[in-house]
Amino acid sequence: MPREEPTTADTTAGASADTTADVAAADTPGTSAAGALDDPAADTAGMTAAGTAETAASGTATGAGRAPHRANWWRMLGRDRAAAVAAVVLSLVVLVAVFGRLVIGDRAQRQDLDASLRPPSLGDGVYGLFGTDVLGRSVLARLVDAAATTLSVAVPAVLCSLLIGSALGLWAGYHGGRRESVALRVADVILSFPSLLIAVVVLYVFSPSALNIVLILAVARIPVYLRTARAEAAELRSRLFVDAARTFGTPARHIIHRHILPIALPTLLTVATLDFCFVMLTESSLSFLGIGIQPPDVSWGLMVAQGRQYLQTAWWITVLPGLAIVFTTVSATVLAAWVRMATDPAQRWRLTLPTKRRGASAAVPPELIP
């Protein structure tokens, strides 16, 4: 992928040469699969750099070297309507998750059998806005409570796997050799299992608590970051500035921290944003199946499961939490695409244009997959 330095024909050639080398050098099948997975990203980078070399050169020259001004970020976000809406939705979800419980108090658990299964209406006050469930609990209050639970599982899980996976991947990619192939092989083994299957088996043996769910999801997703970080570090380790640092006797951990991490970070953060969707969806699935979040706690997936038996009479109990999941994950996906473009110096210029004139944007990376 194009880096902070100005994009030149040299780096383009270098990137495609690396790609070819990657395929050709894949002597073990394990690395062949991983190498192939990394390919689209490298290919796309080569393509964009080649296709927009002239325009990008001017754009990068001004953007390179110094961090973009903060106001630019807001302006770029404002230019992209979809990303702006996504950002607003996500901030709203985060605000509700952080402060919601203070506002609703114990309303999410307060039962009122007289008010059982009331449809959404404007007449019943704020808490009746989205109707009530079979025990007369306010669906709105439960949605707010569930937002906090859902995020308190998804965010720590994503952070854990991001930190551990990136650290291992950068280390393996920078050093190469045996360390690299062992790390990749372990990642392949973990990734070749459906995450739900791992979760199901482990939650069978251990109790399904929130902490266990966080740990399982974190372990299941570490390989995604490991692969991405390794690919980035492996490409960067042969760059001139890394060679220079090495020549001056900089220890490996400083090179990784100062010279490789800053360049790999935008990609890793994008993957983390996409992964947030995946972790959220897995947690909802587990809760839906009855082996995730346990009552009296409530998560969006659990609400869907609880409302399922009243589907014919009370659609709102099932439909609303599902919509909450969809809005959050779609927003995260849209924002991830934007962040990827905004943090890539060779593509950032596109965001200053109206959507119609932007031309072909890069593809969503295959890390989206489970």
Add this chain to the structure above:
Amino acid sequence: MIPFLRKRMISSAIPLFCVVLGVFFLARMTGNPVDLYLPLSATAEQRAEFSAAQGFDLSIPAQLWNYLVDAAHLDFGTSLRTGQPATEMVLDAFPVTLQLAGVTMLLAITGALLVGSLAAYRPNSLVDRIASLLSMTAASIPDFWFAIMGVLVFGVSLGWLPTSGTLGGPEIWILPVATLLIRPFGVLVQVVRGSMVTALSAPYVKIARSKGATPQRVIFGHALRNAVTPVLTVAGDLAVGLVNGAVIVETIFGWPGIGKLMIDSILQRDFAVLQAAVLLTAVTIFALNILVDVCHALTDPRVRLAVPA
């Protein structure tokens, strides 16, 4: 090809062995495996009898040896729920899931190749933007919710499709396959689009176009074969992820597949069946990974040349 296959099988035998060992040790990590195998309501006599019958009173190495020998004979014990051999139950359930997953992947790959190529042919056109938005949404909808909404709209309100079950004509396939389909389709459209954009900007495509080749010939004759490598990799990983979807779909629609079998064994604490199901799934997934690598070698000469070295 043969040395490649041999090498690939040996290299996947090691992780597979790790899985077999992992299941054994997982069953012993939490203490007495009898707790794990028997339902919570078992009496003390039942526990003692079961412990002796299953050889849980032997030493750990002896137990491990027995376990490995049994596993090599595909004997994973009998189900506590039905008394049937676990292997038999798993093999009965397996074809259902395989059919479901096979139909889904076939539709997902064909559909994604068409839609993705169409979107990539004119980047940033209206078609492209609609395809991108739809595929992003499809990839982020929770499948269980999609299934329930499908039942609510088409099963309950409109009455067009059955709400669950496996009896009936082809219409019983529609909702389960659609539920399984959304995520792989959404992801694959984005991957196809991305790699087709790359392939279509290559010099050989410009030459083909300037020679006057039709758009169909340019897309399907020239660009697609070069763009298909990442699509295959991702499709392989998505097929692994289909097991996640199968658990959900089979639970909601009541299909007697391996996903439902796993969830039922968990909820009713039937470890022998769970173990057999997990191992069979693992074997299938490793076979699938080999298949993906073979397809890579068939479509990309660079991979084919690199492997035997």
